Amino acid sequence: MPSLDPATVRAFLERRLPATLELLRELVGINSYTGNREGVNHQGRVTARHFESLGFTSAFVAHADPAMGDHLVMTRAGRTPRTLALISHLDTVFPPEEEARNGFRWLPEGDRIYGPGTNDIKGGTAMMHLVLSALREHDPEAFESVTWKLLWNATEETLSRHFAEVCQAHLDPAHTRAALVFEAEGRPRGPSALVVARKGRATFRIQVEGRGSHAGAKHARGANAITQLAQVVERIAQLTDYPRHLTFNVGTIRGGVAVNRVPHEASADLEMRAFTREVYQSGMSAVLALAGHGEVRSPADGHACQIRVDVLSESPPWPRNPRTDALFEVWSATARDLGLPLESEERGGLSDGNWICDQFPTLDGLGPHGDNDHCSERSADGSKLPEYVLISSFVPKALLNTAALSRLIRSSTP
Ligand SMILES: [Zn+2]
Incomplete structure (x- = not known):
């Protein structure tokens, strides 16, 4: 007492x-x-x-x-x-x-x-x-x-x-x-x-490397990094799973230089949060799995966008x-x-x-x-x-x- x-x-x-x-x-x-x-x-x-x-x-x-x-x-x-x-x-x-x-x-x-x-x-x-x-x-x-x-x-x-x-x-x-x-x-x-x-939190940077080209003269030679990044962002949004208290948030995005250029690069920063170590790890794996060849390619020769994922920081759950x-x-x-x-x-x-x-x-x-x-x-x-x-x-x-x-x-x- x-x-x-x-x-x-x-x-x-x-x-x-x-x-x-x-x-x-x-x-x-x-x-x-x-x-x-x-x-x-x-x-x-x-x-x-x-x-x-x-x-x-x-x-x-x-x-x-x-x-x-x-x-x-x-x-x-x-x-x-x-x-x-x-x-x-x-x-x-x-x-x-x-x-x-x-x-x-x-x-x-x-x-x-x-x-x-x-x-x-x-x-x-x-x-x-x-x-x-x-x-x-x-x-x-x-x-x-x-x-x-x-x-x-x-x-x-x-x-x-x-x-x-x-x-x-x-x-x-x-x-x-x-x-x-x-x-x-x-x-x-x-x-x-x-x-x-x-919740624990991880932050990531996604960088897409495409191939630049003249948007008028050589459009088909380009591999549009922004188009590719947009698809990746949509995929990340789908990873949020409220019943498991797992959230993803793409917080910033940038890419390209001018409208007359097929953009050669684009990037986005995001965070992920989860309460348990298992859910945290599964979210981490899902983001890391986005890295590699993208599906956006140059129509001319099939040159594919490259997706790179870096973990910027981690705070454990x-x-x-x-x-x-x-x-x-x-x-x-x-x-x-x-x-x-x-x-x-x-x-x-x-x-x-x-x-x-x-x-x-x-x-x-x-x-x-x-x-x-x-x-x-x-x-x-x-x-x-x-x-x-x-x-x-x-x-x-x-x-x-x-x-x-x-x-x-x-x-x-x-
Ligand atoms: Zn405080």
Whole structure:
């Protein structure tokens, strides 16, 4: 049973909320676009300072790509090596010029606070601070008993693989009971939902090489690369299989130079997403099988278009699994005790959870609630609104997280 008194913790969280929002305001005020190395490092230093006051020591880990900012790893050794990892990221998707152009900055309006990263994911970082503060105050025995690792990815938004290596280097799988990701809740309506699975994603480039020719004088000599690519694109569209949660999306396409030339080249970029490794692999094989001779040929001599397929990137699927389900059950039982409705969600979007779920029991969506992630525009008619977080979502979610952490720590064997 949780040893926390929910009413007392809730009162603490209410008192603490203004300081949490002040921390969030400070973080949102620093531009930490992934490509803004100095900004990301500044975000890391300010974040470290706030968590050092809770007894954490900080280490900055140089990125594999020297053009990127440092990852941040903070540690608080407990009485046992049993480890809980809390995960967030330092970067956002908004370049400084875009923030300036759209006047996108910290803006409280009713229950909403608009601003870059308010929801994705600086609100999650502020949530981590609030939850750890509450646990330290109201269940110090649990707080002191485990070793805490807090990890911030410098480049989550560009899906770089390096952070997974940082997690592996700093977390011992034998002792790590949970990797808890503080991404925001993604559903605009309905009860709270934690993320228990995420689709994996592969991106591809299809390049077709045809044969150019004069569209007037030597039309039959040409092998039209655009015609060929159009057929390939249609074939890719047919691969989407909703019952298997397998989707393909051709997102960009280009080809040709001028209308009086039979185009000698054309290319398209696409992505594929799937929840399970089997479905993911079958989709991958289907795309790779498109490579080779095309059926579009020169009528004059049969010269065939050539189709080439390159895999540009891969993020592995995070399928439903017993270790995640066991963690979710701790949050779910806690929510029942607290009288808070809680559901689970299998989400199409990616997070750092995709990279670490096969090494550590992983649960995601522990951040606050908001919407319009990755949007900075605001139109006069309100049809476009930028990213925001809901102030009222912090206290209930922090209460749930605090009580669930207490339960998790007290229920697990050393
Ligand atoms: Zn995020």
